[in-house]
Amino acid sequence: MRNLVLTCLILGILFACKEHKTDPAVEATSQSQYWSFENRDDQYTGGIKMIPIETELGTFRVWTKRMGNNPTKKVLLLHGGPGMTHELYECVDGYFPQEEIEYIYYDQLGSYYSDKPDDLSLWTTERFVEEVEQVRQALGLNKDNFYLLGQSWGGMLAMEYALKYQENLKGLVISNMMSSIPEYNDYAQNVLGPQMDPKVYVEIKAMEEAGDFENPKYGELLFEHYYTKHVLRKPLEQWPEAIMRCLNHANNQVYVHMQGYSEFGITGDATLKDWDIRERLKELSVPTLVIGARYDTMDPEHMEWMSKEVQNGRYLFCPNGSHLSQYDDQKIYFNGVISFIEDVDSGAF
Structure with a gap:
């Protein structure tokens, strides 16, 4: 009798598994709907929209490209820099589609595929926040579907946007960005810098102190001894083509004005040098994922702390x-x- 009961239980489990097995036809239909442009106003351009942005200097256009369809999971990607491009995130193509997560590539004003006005007064965090809000409205994103993912400078912009407009968000992802530029500078100069070859570190510091940022040697030393260890941990010849394309497309006017001359902390009189919102993180109640990495230019311990300062946070290391x-x-x-987006979407977060 005991063996009969056990056999019945096993058969029951097997039949249950068969009943819940995904029907290939259903899965194919789902994917075809995900990729369909039918009844979309961007069908003619294959998902690309040039969105008008109102500024005090007039109207400019920014480039966006929508990938896939999902009524409850739409991720707007904020690239780093400032002045880089959406190309930093082209690897998303390898992961979001099979999860049927809709995502939007976006080049901020001044970046390669968008308008590039030549006026330094446009390059402020406050104006970029209003730009993101205008993009949100144009794309029909709202608190029922809008996830904002920002990496590096994009993470800074995402935090600033959330502090003003978090009622529009369903979820926030802060990727590889600290909440304080002074602390970022301290980490770069006093923790990561001294890990370099001492002779190289002294040479880099000497060029910075002399303001010799245009010296080709400055960039060469940083790429060889810093970038391939803390920006992307591969030999330069193995960096993905999309990253190299992004670097070739970078708007140096925006980058130098706001960030300075390198990723080795904020240099010179760059406008972001005093940015610090540590005390305001506790204002964020939207579900938030903070991402840090062991070898990052940003302090991973600080980013773990950030995930505990926000009201509803999670840390990914x-x-x-x-x-x-x-x-x-x-x-x-x-x-x-993906787990964060799925958990928020299902109400499990």
Whole structure:
């Protein structure tokens, strides 16, 4: 009798598994709907929209490209820099579609595929926040579907946007960005810098103190001894083509004005040098994922602390990653981001 009961239980489990097995036809239909442009106003352009942005200097246009369809999971990607491009995140193509997460590539004003006005007064955090809000409205994103994912400078912009407009958000992802530029500078100069070859570190510091940022040697030393260890942990010749394309498309006017001349902290009179919102993190109540990485240019312990300061946070640690951990610790990165989106969407977060 005991063996009969056991056999029945096993058969029951097997039949249950068969009943819940995904029907290939249903799965194919789902994917075809995900990729369908039918009845979309961007069908003619294959998902691309040039969105008008109102500023005090007039109206300019920014480039966006929508990928997929999902009524409850739409992720707007904020690239780093400032002045870089959406190309930093083209690897998303390898992960979001199979989860049927809709995502929107977006080049901020001044970046390669958008308008590039030549006026330094436009390059302020406050104006970029209003730009993101205008993009949100134009794309029909709202608190029932809108996830904002920002990496590096994009993470800074995402935090600033959330502090003003979090009622529009369903979820926030702060990727590889600290909440304080002074603390970022301290980490770069006093923790990561001294880990370099002492002779190289002295040479880099001497050029910075002399303001010799245009010296080709400055960039060469940083790429060889800093970027390949803390920005993307691969030899430069193995960096993904999308990253190299992004670097070639960078708007140096925006980058130097706001960030300075390198990723080795904020240099010169860059406008972001005093940015610090540590005391305001507790104002954020929207579900928030903070991503840090062991070898990042940003302090991973600070980013873990940030996840505890917000009211409803989670921390994702990439043990093999650096600043672009979406590339050098890719599976950990995207598994964590996808789990966060799914948990928020299902109400489990």
